[in-house]
Amino acid sequence: MSNELKKPVVGFTCGDLNGIGLELIIKALGDARLLDICIPVVFASNKSINFYRKSLPDINLSYQPVKDFSRLNNKQINLFSCWEEEVQINPGQLNETGGKYALSSLQQATAALKDGSIDAIVTAPIHKKNIQSEDFRYSGHTPYFKDVFGAQDVVMLMTAENIRVGLLTEHVPVKEITGFVTKENILSKLRILNSSLQKDFGISKPKIAVLGLNPHAGDEGLIGTEEETIIKPAIKEAKNQNIMAFGPYSADAFFARGSYEKFDAVLAMYHDQGLIPFKSLAIGEGVNYTAGLPAIRTSPDHGTAFDIAGKGKADQSSFLEAIFVAVDIIRKRSEYAENNKNPLRKMSAVLVANAQDEVIKESDE
Structure with a gap:
């Protein structure tokens, strides 16, 4: 308002x-x-x-x-x-x-x-x-x-105090998932995530991790080719569109080693790949937000x-958190709109983000 x-x-x-x-x-x-x-x-x-x-x-x-x-x-x-x-x-x-x-x-x-x-x-x-x-x-x-x-598109985004996970596919049978893993779909989700993190969560320069589809993110084509032929090209194109996307990462090691803590959001390829670690690792109660x-x-x-x-x-803990997130996003959207009306305020926010930005390695250490 x-x-x-x-x-x-x-x-x-x-x-x-x-x-x-x-x-x-x-x-x-x-x-x-x-x-x-x-x-x-x-x-x-x-x-x-x-x-x-x-x-x-x-x-x-x-x-x-x-x-x-x-x-x-x-x-x-x-x-x-x-x-x-x-x-x-x-x-x-x-x-x-x-x-x-x-x-x-x-x-x-x-x-x-x-x-x-x-x-x-x-x-x-x-x-x-x-x-x-x-x-x-x-x-x-x-x-x-x-x-x-x-x-045109939305992202099912699970958010908590310490982790945010968006899904490329939502309630899709496992045998049909690969049909949705396309360069266009990945780019669409990354655009929405990037915009939502800026407008809805107040993050000036969001950093987004992208998970692989196959075990070990395909092992350079040994266990599947989607990472090499689809996901990596999508990430490259996202960077060309000024979206700070990284990966693809092997999902098991990515969460087990706490790599998610370096990013503002994670894009998972399918429901359980994203929601099992989210519900296991989220501090406090998780909230489902429809981004886009x-x-x-x-x-x-x-x-x-x-x-x-x-x-x-x-x-009622998760329900209460859903209320708090909704109210906070209302406020964040208002602040974002106000900042974009005032170029000097927007420039100041970007300078602060640049000063605080940390170097992220693109490899899964």
Whole structure:
């Protein structure tokens, strides 16, 4: 928002009604201190909130129902009612109801994000198969938001205090991964990562590591040729476009030796190659951020957890971190826009980055 004193409006989708989404929202927003940094808007229903609130008696959660975004209460949680009908909630059960109302919440929150009624969105977990319908034929939130906002490409970026990992491919069967490993796709992801690190994370000269596809990054063609014929040429072209990309690195040694600490982000070739080390090494709780959108969307780095749904056991740490990241990116984007309006401020930031820049070896030591 243009007025720096005005708190950003953050929307929350409920996720699968039978999962842990609403419990996470209640636990996270039950901390009144969050009202100091944002204006929360929950997209659900009064009865669904009350259903889960009964199982969390120690949390004092008060909210105001709203139907008009111009009348949001900036000192209280706002509940935007997405449906009025009675809905049967069965925690831990995979059924049509859970997916139907997860989609209703998501669609109405997304509409508010698109028209500027809210400044960012934090999505609670959905069940990717259960939410499938005529209106949702996506493998997850990331391709959904890409389509809704008409983005040419996006990056699923996992971020934590000490590590950021972006994915070349997301929810793709392993046997189909190589079909997506192209010079064009790698360059597209690197451009988005580079831009996002600058605009969303305030890093003037981002350094990005690129992992190889094959064991030992192909061993110079002995265990696969993609590194030599595709990945290295993509990295070379990225450098020609003033993107500080390095690699390709052998994934196992790269993470085991702590090489990721030298970089601002890592581009992994596929889901498990990036997410297994991320979830193992991340300090604090990880957050899933969709880089490349004109809007801001974050989520916790876990799923619906049906096995503990409705039992009051869900840990809200990652969900809270998703809120903090969303609010911080709103601020960083505002600062970036302001710096680009003032060339002297931008030049000063670049000079500072140059002074602090360290030499990075391009080989995997």
